[in-house]
Amino acid sequence: MESEKPSFKEQSLIKMIQRMLNLIIVLVAFIIILPLLIYNADTISGWFKSSNEKAITPAFPEAKPEKGNAVATTVAYWQPKAMDAIADPTLKEQVYYGRELIAHTAKYLGPNGSVLQITNGQNCQNCHLQAGTIAFGNNYGSVASTYPKFRARSGTEENIYKRVNDCFERSLNGKALDTSSKEMQAIVAYINHIGSNVPKGEKAVGSGLKDLAFLDRAADPIKGKTVYETKCQSCHQANGEGVLNPDKIEYSFPPLWGKHSFNDGAGLYRITNFAKYIKYNMPLGVTHENPQLTDEEAWDVSAYVLAQSRPHIAVPKDWPDISKKPIDHPFAPYADPFSEKQHKYGPFKPIAEKAKK
The missing domain is CATH 1.10.760.10 (Cytochrome c-like domain)
Known part of the structure; x- marks a missing residue:
């Protein structure tokens, strides 16, 4: 025996109830999700930025009152010059490659590097945070504007190539890059580009x-x-x-x-x-x-x-003039009477006072 089919009116009523239930579900979901969207607006907006913006443009803080261990901020810090606005496609590719080398040095130049095997496996941005773009994160803001310059450590005027290779030989405990290599040229192009918005001879606010x-x-x-x-x-x-x-x-x-x-x-x-x-x-x-x-x-x-x-x-050629050594240089000889241990760990106030005199 066939079951009795619902009448036209009953079918219409069922459909209307289903629509109302769907509407209620949508409203409830909206009420739940809306606060989450508002709370995470900055994160969500970041999903729609270009990869360049995500990678090199840090969120620089607004002024905040001093509280606890926090520090009041009232200045605008240096921001790297945008990379996607570079008109020359060849230069743009080079600058992007330079950033990639800074961010993922080991991938290309580490013990298992795809180009050379000349470093200890760390990345440049382990010391120069977010590829050298963060305020007070050891950034590159002042490199293009201040080099070449005299450095007391070597007792000579140094260019950017020398500065980069210092990091390769010391911080990366590796070998120097050939200055004419594709990789060195890309690294220098990147550093020069992101710091090109700082006038020559001036220091970027928030550098170092x-x-x-x-x-x-x-x-x-x-x-x-x-x-x-x-x-x-x-x-x-x-x-x-x-x-x-x-x-x-x-x-x-x-x-x-x-x-x-x-x-x-x-x-x-x-x-x-x-x-x-x-x-x-x-x-x-x-x-x-x-x-x-x-x-x-x-x-x-x-x-x-x-x-x-x-x-x-x-x-052995570091600090040819020992009187120019920083107060915390951990190796003797010194131009003052303080011990090697005190120069390494402090206290530093007596050394600093002596240096002023």
Whole structure:
């Protein structure tokens, strides 16, 4: 026996109820999703930016009141000149390749590099954050505008090629790039382009590293070990070896000591540089306005990291005029009576006062 089919009126009523249910579902979903869209508007808008904008344009902060360990911001910091506006297609390709080499140095020039095998496996942007574009993140904002320039470390006038190769030989514990190579030309083109909006002879606002007050005592590696274990070890690992990606090509978190880290001739081997760098950039994700580490933690954990073993580089021609050595240069001889240990860990106020006289 066939079941009785619903009448036309009943069918219309069923359809109307289904439409009402669908409408209610849409409204409920809208009510739930709308606050999430509003809250994450900045993140969502970033999905629709060009890859260049995502990669090299940091979000520069607006002024914020001072609160706790945060720092009030009232200035506009340097931003890299946009890359997608480059008219010359050949130059554009070169600049983009330069950025790629800065961001993924190991992929091309590391121990398993596709072009050369001349570095320790770290990337330039491990020290020069977001390919050298972040305020007080060791950025490249002032490189094009200030080079060539005299550097007391070598006692000579240096060009950008020399400066780049210093990083290859020291921070990347590797070999110098041929200055005429495609890779060196691309790196220099990138640095020159993003800093071309800074007038010649001037320094970009927010370039270099942010100042950090000296302690009244020496930085303490023992105290620093506790800081490291609490706030650094989860990324850089217990023995400072970092985390190598499964492809064995790049590090997701770079080594801080050991054979794959920067050597003892690198700029970050000086504790004032290292402490400034981590105070305002670490743990990864903090900004110079809202640092997480206290001053004492930054100095002490720097002392701990720099007390560990790392590669040595022989640089007998460094600092031909020893009176020009920075107060935290960790190797004698010095033009003052302070010990090598004090020059490495402090206290630095007596050394600085002596230098003024």
